[in-house]
């Protein structure tokens with residue numbers, strides 16, 4: 001089967017910054033594929049190459065079987081791209097924005113209304129309002145409607161949920177699942193690790209590299225060390241003490257608790273609790289827990305080998 005997206009060894013530098021370092025991955029048709037990474041990981045650079053707006057220094061990418069350099073014209077008519085910081089015309093109203101994007105692609109809103117109906121229904125009461133006056137969640141829905149108005153086969157969504165409230169984020173992911181069920185392939189990036197579990201597969205990106213690609217469950221399975229949720233009223237001190245414990249592999253704050261990974265496969269919670277009490281943290285509790293996808297991402301970040309300096313042979 002043809003891959004909807006296939007990237008092979010994409011690299012791109014900006015001066016001395018290597019924004020992408022040999023990035024390879026592929027996305028199947030009608031897959032909901034997530035790209036997870038912090039600010040500066042290289043997500044936007046990757047999206048701009050795939051959206052045919054930037055040429056890679058080396059490597060190649062095909063979308064819908066078309067090369068991003070040689071086939072850019074056809075690609076642009078067949079994909080929908082939603083850049084970060086949604087590219088809406090702030091002074092145009094909701095319906096004017098939609099009509100504008102439809103006209104650019106030689107179509108009309110009516111012709112493709114079926115596809116955007118669910119999303120647009122929520123915007124309808126505001127159709128005369130200027131885009132600049134909409135809330136973050138509404139802007140996001142309008143930007144998605146604009147990216148869909150020409151009925152693309154593939155959607156590239158760069159951080160669509162950044163800066164959007166929690167309810168809108170949830171609704172947005174439900175919309176993506178509905179679009180996927182209509183056969184649309186979706187590549188979506190996010191800096192929110194918790195959104196990874198909503199994708200069919202995810203690629204975890206850091207400093208221009210993909211560190212892992214798998215299903216959310218497959219990613220979680222990469223985590224093999226014992227993990228403990230540790231609590232104490234003095235969280236600051238707790239973190240400091242845990243870091244000084246001889247068998248600590250990693251320590252990080254996680255919601256109301258601190259997640260602690262032990263280097264030893266047979267570590268017991270009782271031992272750690274007793275040690276913390278001996279260090280003066282009388283109310284410390286330690287509980288063995290199953291890792292979530294965020295724990296695995298944290299572990300992957302720590303395991304990354306130190307990069308060789310230029311000139312190393």
Ligand SMILES: Nc1ncnc2c1ncn2[C@@H]1O[C@H](COP(=O)(O)OP(=O)(O)OP(=O)(O)O)[C@@H](O)[C@H]1O
Pocket residue numbers: 014015017018019037038039040041042043044045046084
């Ligand atoms: N046009 C540019 N000129 C110089 N440096 C750039 C340019 N575009 C990106 N970079 C650098 O390349 C690296 C990757 O940036 P990129 O925007 O792709 O990351 P990102 O994961 O999308 O993060 P963000 O969420 O901040 O956009 C960063 O170090 C960034 O400063």
